[in-house]
Amino acid sequence: MSYELIGITVLWIFLYGYLIVASIDFGAGFFAYYAKITKQDHIINKLISRYLSPVWEVTNVFFVFFFVGLVGFFPDAAYYYGQTLLIPGSIAIVLLAIRGSFYAFENYGSKKSSTYMFLYGATGLLIPASLSTALTISEGGFIEESNGQVRLLTQELLTSPYSWSVVFLAIVSVLFISAAFLTFYANRANDKPALELMRKYTLFWSSPTIIASLTTFIAMSQHNQRHFENMLDLWWMFGLSVAFFLGALLFIYQQKRYGLAFIMVMFQFFFAFFGYGAGHLPYLLDPFITIESSVVNDTMGLALVIAFIAGLFLLIPSLILLMRMFLFDADYVKGKK
Amino acid sequence: MMEFDSVIMSRMLTSLTLAFHIIFATVGVGIPVMVSIAEFIGIKKKDAHYTLLARRWTRGFVITVAVGVVTGTAIGLQLSLLWPSFMQVAGNVISLPLFLETFAFFFEAIFLGAYLYTWDRFKNPIYHWLLSIPVVIGSSMSAFFITTVNAFMNTPQGFELEGRTITSIDPLAAMFNPATPTKVFHVISSSYLTSAAILAAITAFYIIKKKATPYHKKALKLTMMATFIFAVTTAVAGDLSAKFLAKEQPEKLAAAEWHFETEKGADLILFGTLNEENEVENAIRIPNALSFLAHGSFDSEVTGLDKIEEDVTPPLWIHYMFDLMVMLGMYAMGVSFLYIVLSKLKRWNENNKWLLWLIVLNGPFAMLAIEFGWIFAEVGRQPWILRGYMKVAEGATTSPHVDWMFLLFLGLYILLGVFCVTVLRKLFRNNPVELELEQRYPNISNRGDDE
Numbered sequence: 001m002s003y004e005l006i007g008i009t010v011l012w013i014f015l016y017g018y019l020i021v022a023s024i025d026f027g028a029g030f031f032a033y034y035a036k037i038t039k040q041d042h043i044i045n046k047l048i049s050r051y052l053s054p055v056w057e058v059t060n061v062f063f064v065f066f067f068v069g070l071v072g073f074f075p076d077a078a079y080y081y082g083q084t085l086l087i088p089g090s091i092a093i094v095l096l097a098i099r100g101s102f103y104a105f106e107n108y109g110s111k112k113s114s115t116y117m118f119l120y121g122a123t124g125l126l127i128p129a130s131l132s133t134a135l136t137i138s139e140g141g142f143i144e145e146s147n148g149q150v151r152l153l154t155q156e157l158l159t160s161p162y163s164w165s166v167v168f169l170a171i172v173s174v175l176f177i178s179a180a181f182l183t184f185y186a187n188r189a190n191d192k193p194a195l196e197l198m199r200k201y202t203l204f205w206s207s208p209t210i211i212a213s214l215t216t217f218i219a220m221s222q223h224n225q226r227h228f229e230n231m232l233d234l235w236w237m238f239g240l241s242v243a244f245f246l247g248a249l250l251f252i253y254q255q256k257r258y259g260l261a262f263i264m265v266m267f268q269f270f271f272a273f274f275g276y277g278a279g280h281l282p283y284l285l286d287p288f289i290t291i292e293s294s295v296v297n298d299t300m301g302l303a304l305v306i307a308f309i310a311g312l313f314l315l316i317p318s319l320i321l322l323m324r325m326f327l328f329d330a331d332y333v334k335g336k337k
Numbered sequence: 338m339m340e341f342d343s344v345i346m347s348r349m350l351t352s353l354t355l356a357f358h359i360i361f362a363t364v365g366v367g368i369p370v371m372v373s374i375a376e377f378i379g380i381k382k383k384d385a386h387y388t389l390l391a392r393r394w395t396r397g398f399v400i401t402v403a404v405g406v407v408t409g410t411a412i413g414l415q416l417s418l419l420w421p422s423f424m425q426v427a428g429n430v431i432s433l434p435l436f437l438e439t440f441a442f443f444f445e446a447i448f449l450g451a452y453l454y455t456w457d458r459f460k461n462p463i464y465h466w467l468l469s470i471p472v473v474i475g476s477s478m479s480a481f482f483i484t485t486v487n488a489f490m491n492t493p494q495g496f497e498l499e500g501r502t503i504t505s506i507d508p509l510a511a512m513f514n515p516a517t518p519t520k521v522f523h524v525i526s527s528s529y530l531t532s533a534a535i536l537a538a539i540t541a542f543y544i545i546k547k548k549a550t551p552y553h554k555k556a557l558k559l560t561m562m563a564t565f566i567f568a569v570t571t572a573v574a575g576d577l578s579a580k581f582l583a584k585e586q587p588e589k590l591a592a593a594e595w596h597f598e599t600e601k602g603a604d605l606i607l608f609g610t611l612n613e614e615n616e617v618e619n620a621i622r623i624p625n626a627l628s629f630l631a632h633g634s635f636d637s638e639v640t641g642l643d644k645i646e647e648d649v650t651p652p653l654w655i656h657y658m659f660d661l662m663v664m665l666g667m668y669a670m671g672v673s674f675l676y677i678v679l680s681k682l683k684r685w686n687e688n689n690k691w692l693l694w695l696i697v698l699n700g701p702f703a704m705l706a707i708e709f710g711w712i713f714a715e716v717g718r719q720p721w722i723l724r725g726y727m728k729v730a731e732g733a734t735t736s737p738h739v740d741w742m743f744l745l746f747l748g749l750y751i752l753l754g755v756f757c758v759t760v761l762r763k764l765f766r767n768n769p770v771e772l773e774l775e776q777r778y779p780n781i782s783n784r785g786d787d788e
Contacts, residue, residue, distance in 0.1 A: 054450035057406055061443045064410055071417055072436045075428030082421030086736045089418050094749050097407035101753055104403030105760045149735050296429050303433050303508040311440040318447045318471070325451055332454075 003301030004291040007073030008284075010308055011066055012277045018062035019273065020177060020266060025059050026124035027178020028052060029099070031201065033121025036114070044182070044194045051185055053107055054326045058319075060100060072304055076294030080285050083150040084143050085134060092130040099123040125171050132170040136163040139224045140286030162216075162223040169212040173269070176205040180248065180265045184258040185327075202252050210245060213272065224286065230279035237275035244268040344730045346739035347419040350746060352715075354412045356708060357750045361405030363707050366480045366525065367532025368398045373469040375559060380462050385778040386552045389770070390559070392456065394536065397761055399453060404757050409442075411746070419739065423722050423732030429503045430496045430511045431486050438482035445475025477525055484524045488516035491714075492585050493723050519581040523574035527666075527710065530567035531703040534669055536560045538700025541693040549688050552770055557688070558680065561696070565673035571666060576630070583631030586724070587640035589717035592651040593659040594627055595620075599641040603627035608660055611653060651717045658713035665706035672699050 028048045035041040071078040081089075098119060106116050137143065142157045143150060157163050179202040186194035221228040231238070248264035251257045282290045295301065326332055372391045379387030417424045448471040459465050495511030497504045537560035544553050582590040590596070595606050595617050605627040609620025625635040632639070642650060672695050679685045679692065718724055722732040 054454045057402070057446040057450060058443070060406055060410060061439065061446050064413055065439045065443065067414060067417070068435050068439045071424055071428050072432030075425050075432070078417040078424035078428050079421045082417035082419075082424060083734055083736060086418050086734060086742060087738055089414055090742045090745060093411045093414055094745060096410060097749055097753065100407045100410075101403040101756070104400060105756055151736070296432060297503060297506045299506045300429060300432055300508050304436055307433060307437055307440070311437070311443075314440065315443055315447075318444060322447050322451055325455065 003298065003305065004073070004295040006305055007069075007295065007301065008277075008281070008291055011069045011073065012274065014062055014066045014069060016270060016273050018059070018066055019269060021055070021059045021062055023128075023174040023177035024181045025052060025056065025178075026128055027174045027176075028182065029120040029124030030175060031178065031182065031198075033117050033124075035197070036117050040197060043197055044186070047182065047186055047189060047191060047194050049107055050189075050332075051182075051326070052103070054322070056100065056103055058322070060096070063096075073296055073301070074284060074289065074291070074294045075296060076289050077284055080143065080150055080288050081134065081137075084137065084152040087152075088130050088133040092127060095123045095127045095130065099127065125174070128170040128174050129167045132166050133157070133163070136160075136166050138280065138283075138285050139220075139227060140283070141223065143285070143288065145288065160223065162219040165212065165216040165219040169209075169216045172205060172208040172212050176202065176209040177265060177269065179205055180252070180262050183252060184262040187258045199252060199255070203249070206245075206249055210242075227279050227286070230281075231275060234275045234278055237271045237278070241268050241271035241275065244271065343735060343737060343739045344733040346743055347733040348729065350739060350743045351412075351415060351419055353743065353746060353750065354408060354415055355711070355715075357754070358405065358408040358412050359707060359711060360704060361401050361408060362480075363528045363704065364398070364401050364532050364535065365405040366476045366528035367530070368394060368401075368536070369469065369473045369476050370529055371532055371536055371560070371563060372398065373466070373473050374563070376462075376466050376469060378559070380466055384555075385774070386555050387559075388462075389552065389774060389777065390556050393765070393770070393773070395453065397764060399449075400757060400761055400764070402449065404753050406446075407753070408750075419734050420722070420732045421734055423727060426498070426501060426503065426727065427490075427723060430493075430506055430508070431489055433508045434482040434485045434489075434512050438479050438486075441475050441478035441482060443475075445472055445479065448472045448475065480525050480528060481521050484521045485512045485514075485517050487714075488520040489514050490722065491520075491718055491724055492516040493726055498726055515585045516581065519574065519578040523571065523578050523710075526567055526571040526574045527707060530564060530571045530666075530669060531707055533560050533563035533567055534703035535700040537564055537673075538697045541696040544688060545690060545693050545697070550770070552774065554688065557676075557696075561673050561676045564669060564699070565677055568666065568670035568673055572670060575663065575666065579630045580633065583639060586718070588642070588645040588649065589651060589655075589714075590631065591640060591642045591645065592653055592717060593655050593713060595653065595656050596627060596639060596641045598643050599638065601628065601638045602636045603631070603639040603641075605630060606656075608657075615653075649720060651719050655713050655717045658709045658716070662706045662710040662713060665702045665709070669699055669703055669706075672696055 028051075032041065032045055032048055035044050070081075102116055102119060106113075106120075136157065137152070139162065142153050142160075142163075144153055179198055183195060183198040183202050186198050217228075217231075220231070244264045244267040248261040248268065251261035251264070280286075282292060284291055284294060296304070372394050375387045375394065376391035379385065379389075379391060448468055452465070452468040452472055455465055455468065489511055492515045493511070494514045495507040495509070537557060540553050540556045540560060544557065579590065582593075594603075595609075595611065596603055597615065602625045604625065605623040606617055607621040607623065609617050612618055628637045628639055629635050631637065672692075676692060676696065720728050720730075722729045
């Protein structure tokens, strides 16, 4: 396998990792706020903060890892994305900063306030929307290069049906993934009322998720024909994705095997995300950057791959340790530790 | 003209983010070390005071970590957003340390969560202490890797540049460039120093305002010992850094010392002002000391600004930054030394008010020294972004909106700063040591008379 292919695979895996862990976090913010205004916060807030407190920092690292890796493996990406994403990128940073630090201020510092709950819920939906801009731009048609300058065509971006369908898909997927995870977590904690509430949310958000996936697919066919056809060639990946979605829904509907159901949700997004990604290639930024043209020099590619493997030897056991301590330790989840 | 504006604004925004981030990054590297030491002493001496010390420090630390993480994410992204052309070129060579830094950060993040939520989980407390080791390693390794990137920008090597194409890369040579050893040593040592100094300052302030309980006396003793040790290592690191500059970046040292003419037996200039003809006035001169600082011998030759081309000479005001950094470093060493001497002499009271106030001042002073030191190091390599290869103006974004982003981030940092201070104050006010000692360790006395 060539370095560029290893590079993009590694990055895509990390972005997928971020998609899952961050969705749980962002969705939790929304549910916490929604529960508060509907006076059900006593049911789920404890559950949410019990899971999130030890892992919020780890969630953030997945994201840092992705963008540092992207610049590392594909320095040209820094140029094009850097020149064009100044405003959406800065807004995303500010939202992430408010969310991350205020989470810590509130949970380790003082007690909850309503303003904070609102910010926490609102940023949970705005961040996925602003981050998805980067993915939209990568489809091409939103960047203009002239006289050695690169600039973002904001007007086109804001009026494109494709960009809005991506934003919509990002938000509903976040809510669906998060609800599915919290259903599983509530079940582990033997917390019946929280389980019932989260199960209801999961079932509710499942339909917009699948509808948004379809509309995005259609909008894509209008916006980027090449990418759309590549994805049709990978039809089986999207088929598997839908199959896993239906499987997960079935289990949650029948009120059993919530753990397996969440794993199926993970597979649903895994296949959709990798199918989308594979169809995107060879372009990283259509039509300016392809993975061959922008890849880092060979020596550095090798060094990065070695560093990556060495890093995994450190990370995987640590992550397993973390999960055993906080996710799969029944006493901790139930609130006894 | 538009491009010029975004260069200035990009520089300002980057300085703003870094100046704010450095405060939290510095304590982020140093405090885990102090926490780990305190917890270890607590376990070994079976002294609950030290354990509680570690616990309370950690609680405050998490708040600062949060700000450190989010501002670190900001600077990480801003590198590409504000300096896209620089990252396009340098990204080929510095990806390895940047990548490794995130691994170190990942490692630290995982174990910090684990450390925070397992205080009472293990029967044998040493297991909990063991969780602090990866946090210390992770934070110090982050500092190491990111400092190698900065060192690379000062003394780039390990590649060849033809136009915008980079060839023959040697990743390890780039990482372990001439500036790396002294920079890393200086950064890590001064972070430990500053963290110890700040913790000492908080303790001293409490003793002045309330009273000297055994808990606070132990805290002060531990932090002042640490301050002294780290002040000495920082001074050694500083001396090595000056010798490095004399050899590899003479223009920075010459500008810092207002050393205009290359000569043997060069004088060291302390403070002073420059008149319009660039002559030094009102300064204290220490004969031959610059030669000694630069090369370890009093009559060695030191390169002056006459050997440096004018358009690549750093601004001369960095002299003040350099002097202030050194003075504040000396102050930290002096105050901690005084404390140790007084505590050894039985007839003196090391907890007298005057000394305590000096210790309180040392906290903010140490942090200021960090800021001055970084301003000196960064402005001292102007006009280069990649010394000898790329000037700052060629690296910046061409986007016209940087000024708005500057205001956006200024607002963000003010908000974060205010909230961080408020939350920290509340955290410790609402849960005083006495109360926590009584609740957790009912058998231990904390009155002043049991020592």
